[in-house]
Amino acid sequence: MRWGKAGMLALVVILMVSSTWGAPNSLTSKDFTAEELAKMPPEQLAKLVPPYILKRFTPEQLANFTPDELSHLLPTKFPEKEPFKIPEKITIRIKKIPSYDRITKMSEIELINLPIAVEADVYLSPDGRIRDIRIKKADYTILSTPTVVVYSPHPDDETFGSGGRMGYYKNLGYNVGVVLFTRGEMSSVYYDILEENGWSEEEFTREDFANARLREFLAAKSRLGYDWYVDVQKPDGQLWSYTVTTWVQSMEAMLNVVKHIAAQDDSWHPDHKATAIGLRDANVPYHKKMWYRVYYYNYYDYKYNLPSSIYSVKKDALDEYKYRDTNPDPKTGRFGIAYRSTPNIWQYFYNNPVEYFDYRYKNVKG
Numbered sequence: 152m153r154w155g156k157a158g159m160l161a162l163v164v165i166l167m168v169s170s171t172w173g174a175p176n177s178l179t180s181k182d183f184t185a186e187e188l189a190k191m192p193p194e195q196l197a198k199l200v201p202p203y204i205l206k207r208f209t210p211e212q213l214a215n216f217t218p219d220e221l222s223h224l225l226p227t228k229f230p231e232k233e234p235f236k237i238p239e240k241i242t243i244r245i246k247k248i249p250s251y252d253r254i255t256k257m258s259e260i261e262l263i264n265l266p267i268a269v270e271a272d273v274y275l276s277p278d279g280r281i282r283d284i285r286i287k288k289a290d291y292t293i294l295s296t297p298t299v300v301v302y303s304p305h306p307d308d309e310t311f312g313s314g315g316r317m318g319y320y321k322n323l324g325y326n327v328g329v330v331l332f333t334r335g336e337m338s339s340v341y342y343d344i345l346e347e348n349g350w351s352e353e354e355f356t357r358e359d360f361a362n363a364r365l366r367e368f369l370a371a372k373s374r375l376g377y378d379w380y381v382d383v384q385k386p387d388g389q390l391w392s393y394t395v396t397t398w399v400q401s402m403e404a405m406l407n408v409v410k411h412i413a414a415q416d417d418s419w420h421p422d423h424k425a426t427a428i429g430l431r432d433a434n435v436p437y438h439k440k441m442w443y444r445v446y447y448y449n450y451y452d453y454k455y456n457l458p459s460s461i462y463s464v465k466k467d468a469l470d471e472y473k474y475r476d477t478n479p480d481p482k483t484g485r486f487g488i489a490y491r492s493t494p495n496i497w498q499y500f501y502n503n504p505v506e507y508f509d510y511r512y513k514n515v516k517g
């Protein structure tokens with residue numbers, strides 16, 4: 152039998168129609184960016200999310216979340232990550248900043264020239280194992296004192312999930328530090344700031360925005376009073392768990408670490424997953440590992456009730472993440488970015504003197 156032109160055309164039309172019919176049902180929230188989802192009406196958004204999400208949030212609640220909150224609470228579309236390549240060397244720079252009473256205005260802090268307490272080169276083999284650590288500069292108090300290291304995917308996670316617990320360890324006399332993996336520069340708050348100040352992307356670049364987020368982080372740090380931090384500066388959304396594992400193992404090898412505390416896999420943001428898995432895979436003693444929750448507080452292993460003195464300090468730190476300059480300058484200003492990025496999560500920790508921890512890696516997003 153031979154197909155006539157009309158027959159062929161009819162077949163093509165039938166195939167096209169059936170594929171368009173099939174398409175809408177198969178779409179999920181993963182096919183859209185968080186910004187696209189945030190613009191949808193509640194009923195449309197509810198149709199795209201997994202059923203367990205609707206057990207926790209009503210469609211109206213979902214529609215009230217900011218794009219950044221949706222990116223943590225739902226599976227959403229992220230750009231593909233750059234392929235991972237094991238570096239030959241990573242350079243560790245542990246930085247200190249003055250305590251809050253010596254800071255008159257956060258915006259005056261020079262972001263680049265903060266004092267470096269420890270500087271070291273860590274050399275890796277092609278399989279990712281640490282081959283050699285060469286310490287070039289060292290504050291021996293930091294190298295020798297019992298230390299707790301908190302690993303934060305973005306500026307704010309450390310304070311939200313573990314700010315009180317850091318105070319607990321400070322009170323025990325431990326040295327406490329934070330390894331900050333990204334500066335969170337992909338937040339959609341960037342566009343809000345451009346719009347409300349009438350700035351172009353040249354007047355207020357993504358780099359200015361990243362620096363503004365780091366300024367908030369430093370202000371919160373000076374409130375919490377922990378000792379040092381490392382600004383790893385991986386691109387937001389591009390963190391690999393291998394990178395986290397390397398950092399955990401380097402800290403273990405260099406410092407006198409008693410606890411490594413990383414963000415749990417309780418967010419759909421890929422950097423959070425990478426941080427959680429990175430600690431899971433690190434070759435450090437099991438009893439030293441702990442994970443803090445930022446987004447879901449179910450089936451946790453340990454609930455820390457913050458004493459009032461620690462809670463009030465944590466609230467001061469949270470306020471730094473909300474603080475905005477009245478006359479913001481693109482180069483030096485404060486914009487309250489973390490608060491505007493995830494106001495509901497900020498409010499939860501502001502209202503509740505609790506933090507949730509796990510003693511093992513868990514994938515908990517429901």
Ligand SMILES: [Zn+2]
Nearest residue numbers: 304305308423
């Ligand atoms: Zn985060």
